Amino acid sequence: MLAIRDTLDVVGGKWKLVLITVLRNGKRRFRELSRETGITPRVLSKELQELEMNGLITRTVCDTRPVTVEYAVTPYSETLTDVLEAMYKWGHQHREKILGS
Amino acid sequence: MLAIRDTLDVVGGKWKLVLITVLRNGKRRFRELSRETGITPRVLSKELQELEMNGLITRTVCDTRPVTVEYAVTPYSETLTDVLEAMYKWGHQHREKILGS
DNA sequence: GATACCAGTTACAAAATGGATACTATACAT
DNA sequence: ATGTATAGTATCCATTTTGTAACTGGTATC
Numbered sequence: 001m002l003a004i005r006d007t008l009d010v011v012g013g014k015w016k017l018v019l020i021t022v023l024r025n026g027k028r029r030f031r032e033l034s035r036e037t038g039i040t041p042r043v044l045s046k047e048l049q050e051l052e053m054n055g056l057i058t059r060t061v062c063d064t065r066p067v068t069v070e071y072a073v074t075p076y077s078e079t080l081t082d083v084l085e086a087m088y089k090w091g092h093q094h095r096e097k098i099l100g101s
Numbered sequence: 102m103l104a105i106r107d108t109l110d111v112v113g114g115k116w117k118l119v120l121i122t123v124l125r126n127g128k129r130r131f132r133e134l135s136r137e138t139g140i141t142p143r144v145l146s147k148e149l150q151e152l153e154m155n156g157l158i159t160r161t162v163c164d165t166r167p168v169t170v171e172y173a174v175t176p177y178s179e180t181l182t183d184v185l186e187a188m189y190k191w192g193h194q195h196r197e198k199i200l201g202s
Numbered sequence: 203g204a205t206a207c208c209a210g211t212t213a214c215a216a217a218a219t220g221g222a223t224a225c226t227a228t229a230c231a232t
Numbered sequence: 233a234t235g236t237a238t239a240g241t242a243t244c245c246a247t248t249t250t251g252t253a254a255c256t257g258g259t260a261t262c
Contacts, residue, residue, distance in 0.1 A: 001119055001122045001123075001189075003188070003189045003190075003191075003192030003193040003196065004118050004119070004122070004188045004189055004192055005115075005119070005192070006192035006196055007189075007192035007195070008118070008188070012109065012113055013109075013249075014106070014109075015250095017102075017105050017109070018102055018105065018106065021102045021105065022102070030208080030209050031207085031209075039250095040252070040253095041210060041211080042210090042211075042212085042250085042251075042252085043250060043251070045209085045210060046249095046250095061209095064208090065208095065260065066208040066209085067208065067258075068208065069209060079195075080191060082187040082190070083184075083187040083188055083191050084105065085187075086184040086186075086187040087105045087108040087109070087187075088102075088105055088108075089183070090104075090180060090181060090183070090184050091103075091105055091106070091107035091111075092107075093180065094108070095107055114219075115219080115220075116220090130238085132239075141220085141221055141222070141223095142239080142240060142241080143220085143221075143222090143240090143241075143242085144219085144221070145240090146239085146240060147219095147220095162239095166228090166229055166230065166238090167228065167238035168229085169239080170238085170240085
């Protein structure tokens with residue numbers, strides 16, 4: 001139960017799992033993530049920092065003319081697969097249950 | 102990804118999964134829940150209402166003197182088993198990874 | 203020089219979350 | 233009538249989260 005709280009601390013909140021899900025489909029740059037998810041720069045910056053601190057994503061500065069920054073999931077983030085899958089399934093099923101009542 | 106947000110909306114936050122976990126071990130009354138978890142009445146009341154609205158727990162007024170109220174998990178709450186288990190495992194493993202580094 | 207794109211940061215504000223404390227109302231026992 | 237137990241509610245407040253808008257600093261383009 002403490003363990004569940006730990007998980008929510010790392011991966012709870014409005015955006016973290018969304019970001020991980022997006023990044024699972026391939027690395028993105030800051031602006032791309034912002035556009036794709038609708039997260040504003042200020043919030044996105046904070047979320048990415050926290051994900052990086054927890055070893056779930058990497059941040060790579062690319063030596064391009066305007067400098068770009070690439071974010072990508074780490075191998076460690078794959079340990080979240082079961083959690084993501086279970087939550088995805090439940091949310092989907094719950095939504096159907098509510099709509100189909 | 103929308104589905105994951107749905108799950109977090111229903112079951113995220115600081116207390117909901119804790120309450121479900123406690124109630125899985127048997128029904129409790131309001132004061133019991135408050136004492137066992139340390140949740141203050143105001144917050145507990147709100148959390149229980151939300152869980153009830155989502156069909157995850159039941160609230161039963163007992164004809165005792167003084168009146169008591171029993172809260173219990175519903176069969177539907179069992180659909181959360183996979184989510185709870187995955188989150189429990191991940192939180193546990195993540196904690197070990199952090200401490201053992 | 204003006205414009206635009208990059209990755210953010212800063213300052214401010216709104217909203218949600220969580221909590222402390224005291225209180226209501228009922229009923230029973232002393 | 234006083235005290236105790238029940239299940240909450242009411243009021244107020246602190247913290248956290250999320251958002252808006254403007255801005256920095258760098259580079260390139262027109």
